[in-house]
Amino acid sequence: MLKELSSLLSLDNSMDSITLKDFSELVIADKKNEYALNTIETYRNAINRLPTLKDMPIKEITYAHCIKEFATLEQAKGKTLVLTATILKLIFKQAVLYKIIPSNPLADYSYKAKQKENSRLRIFTEEEMNTLLDFYKGKDPQTWIQLCFLRYCGLRLNEMNGLRWCSIQGNMLTVDRQYSNIGGKFAFRKLKTKNSYRTIPMPNTLLNAIHVYKKKYPPFISTARIVQRNIALNLNIKKVYPGHSSHDFRHTYATNLLARGVDLRTVASLLGDTITTVEKTYIHYSEEMRKNAVIKLNEIFG
Template identity: 35%
Template sequence: MNDMIPHAFHYRKKSTGWQVILSYKADGKWKQKSKQGFSQKSLAKAAGEKLLKEIAENYVPTPADPLMQNITLKQFWAIYQIDKKKQLSDGSIDVYENAIAAFSDLCNIPLPDLTRAYIQTCVNESKLSASTVELYMSKFKVMIRHAITFYELLRKSPMDGIIYPEINEEEIQTISTKEFNCLYAYLHENQYMLSVMAAVGYYAGLRYGEIAGLTWASIDLDKKELKVIRQFKRFRTAEKTYEYKLGKLKTSNSKRTIPMPITLQRILTEYKEAKFPVAPDGRIFYLKNSETNIINHHIKKVLPDTSIHVLRHTYATTLLARGVDIKTVAALLGDTVETVIKKYVHYSEEMRRNAAQNIQNIFDLE
């Protein structure tokens, strides 16, 4: 937001120390704020930047504000972020910022000058995958709709009528029981903690952040149950850096209780008896962050084209192949039925074919 507000700094050395004067334009008028009494000019500069930041954070633009007339999508992102502060998760912010970085030329054009033809050209010429292009454009569409609805910056959205490349449905990658056994044996020998995490992914279908967020309080070894309550994830700080800690799950559906097979019960029991150190917040896997690069690095030593998330896919497809109904699979995965049907469409189609055959067997009997 700072770069949207016309401003200038002036510094004076007085008998009481250095003074910084911030002149800035708001509501079409020039205003001033100042701080003084600093022993060094560098301290006065830092104080001036802080003043500007405070003004920017509290700045509420209006449709008539001159600053809004030729605002770019990149600049409007700062306003949208403030307006939607309570609704935007850290993950969503990352997606928006990645989208702006990926289509920087588009996002630096004043909104009134954005045309559907230009946006279509950007879509057509992008080297990104079709699904990523559509995802990023959907974020721009939401922002522009907000600019129209709340600030009346445009009469019509230039995003309307954009045609996206066809998304080729990729077949879900899974691994066989033999492949997992090889992977588990390698990890158990070389990276014991990671072997246990992999087992949770394979036998319970948890997302990586959910695995990393498990505590002994959420695991009932006697009842053979896992309770998914929180996840270990990345948070954006006020300084725009990141910290990792326990937080809310991905969606409301993600909170669930999962029955664990005897094999997983045994693996977790052995891990608990080994008395591996527990994180200060109670997590049973003492990880500094929630990134998957380390575990994926070790997985690829055995299965080069595999990642930790493939174990979740394997869990889901195994249940579907064994005849577990889609609603139950969705509940165990913490997904919606619609998501499961879309993601595992090939398996759900196979279930429908099997159902058709069963119906024939049932009703065609003489």
């Protein structure tokens, strides 16, 4: 009780009337050099999903208010509700630091989204990848070499844009930076997590492709055109396969490794992810592939 009373007495009364929406903009302004544009938009979208709460003084919002508002999101996807609640919890945490409220009303809140059965990833078949690479090999060498790196290394697009020739040593590729947008500025930056820093072995197929490309086009990355090239790459993929994007190569890379028996720790290391992320994202799919393989074997051999 003394602790609670002490926190109440230390509150900053000058911000008593600040609304949830206004305070979230204050948090965004404070973090503008840390948050990417898509993160800022995610924060704003989350607050806009809470029409009753967003215009209330943050000091007056209770746990009951939040639960009532979340009920209106039950019809939305479970992930939308979880994301909204997570962001709201983070904003309340900042409000505690600003001494606007004594405690976080959502500190003990948790919500488990219902898992959809047979959640599917978008992946390429071997034939689709071959068709896509063959289509651009003679027509657009830059798109072709980008597709090769995505196919054989499972890179994120920002990571691929951070590569340079010195990233390649023998048959190993070092991933140690990215080219991304934070606060409206595109620049080379550190990777998002320590797991993202990694060295990836490159197959001979990729090494041969790099050799062919480098002989004709020595410049590896043109920083002035990276943003335009990202857009162009996804458009080029969709020209051939409308339902796919560059990130689907990463999904394909991971599921192929798992389907061929590569252990989880190694797959996580190659992707620059945690084992938990790989389990959540890919393991159910690899199990489905194994079940399908059993069915096929029975069809073939009886």
